[in-house]
Amino acid sequence: MDPRIDALLRGQQEYYDARAAEYDEWWTRQGRYARGAEVDAQWFREQAVLYAALDQLDLSGHVLELACGTGNWTLPLSHRAARLTAVDGSLEMLRLNRARVLSDRVTYVQADLFAWEPAEAYDAAVFCFWLSHVPEERLDPFLAKVRRAVRPGGAVFFADSSPDPLGTSTDQPLSDGDGTVMTRRLNDGRQFRIVKRYDEPRTLTERFAACGLELEIRRTGRFFIFGAGRSTTS
Numbered sequence: 001m002d003p004r005i006d007a008l009l010r011g012q013q014e015y016y017d018a019r020a021a022e023y024d025e026w027w028t029r030q031g032r033y034a035r036g037a038e039v040d041a042q043w044f045r046e047q048a049v050l051y052a053a054l055d056q057l058d059l060s061g062h063v064l065e066l067a068c069g070t071g072n073w074t075l076p077l078s079h080r081a082a083r084l085t086a087v088d089g090s091l092e093m094l095r096l097n098r099a100r101v102l103s104d105r106v107t108y109v110q111a112d113l114f115a116w117e118p119a120e121a122y123d124a125a126v127f128c129f130w131l132s133h134v135p136e137e138r139l140d141p142f143l144a145k146v147r148r149a150v151r152p153g154g155a156v157f158f159a160d161s162s163p164d165p166l167g168t169s170t171d172q173p174l175s176d177g178d179g180t181v182m183t184r185r186l187n188d189g190r191q192f193r194i195v196k197r198y199d200e201p202r203t204l205t206e207r208f209a210a211c212g213l214e215l216e217i218r219r220t221g222r223f224f225i226f227g228a229g230r231s232t233t234s
């Protein structure tokens, strides 16, 4: 393992822990993330496409959500799953999520996803706005982990960012140069370096398939990429 990557990933987790209280400003286009009525309306239309794609999947059994954050996906998942296990590395994210979702069907787990191993084969797995934070060299091991976490034929869904400058805040570029790391700022000015990568749908489709995950991966238009499908049965 590369110690520089480990340090970057620790900093990335610290960033999300520190950002937890202001995290939803991005999803709801508040403050530094507001980009004007027209652009924000498109953002919300494309968000609706993501939620509609999630609605198409069978999420009826024990569902696993990785990097659950403040609950933007935990909430709808909690209405559909018989049971939901939601994993995140940040205690503050988990606290906000629990307070928002208020469901006794959800079990929360604090864990580093690069070290975490599934304790069982779930009926479905969902991970939103997480894949782009996985370094290239950890992508295949992560996808193999998802494969181990989902029973054969179980549903898999992810959503993530497309590389559009209007998708992030007004005061940060998409990346620091090599297209894989970016500097993020909090409202109080603190800065963190994190992984942020934008894989093409075709590349991702092949990487998923090589790990036994058959997903159809598409863009919503401008802001998002998403994939929906199944863990293979063989």
Ligand SMILES: C[S@@+](CC[C@H](N)C(=O)[O-])C[C@H]1O[C@@H](n2cnc3c(N)ncnc32)[C@H](O)[C@@H]1O
Pocket (backbone or CB within 6 Å): 009, 012, 013, 016, 017, 066, 067, 068, 069, 070, 071, 072, 073, 087, 088, 089, 090, 093, 111, 112, 113, 114, 127, 128, 129, 130
């Ligand atoms: C971009 S947020 C996505 C949150 C949520 N899925 C959503 O779409 O709103 C990324 C999440 O990954 C979590 N995270 C970052 N590094 C992690 C790690 N190594 N292990 C587990 N969770 C991690 C953060 O705490 C944060 O909640």
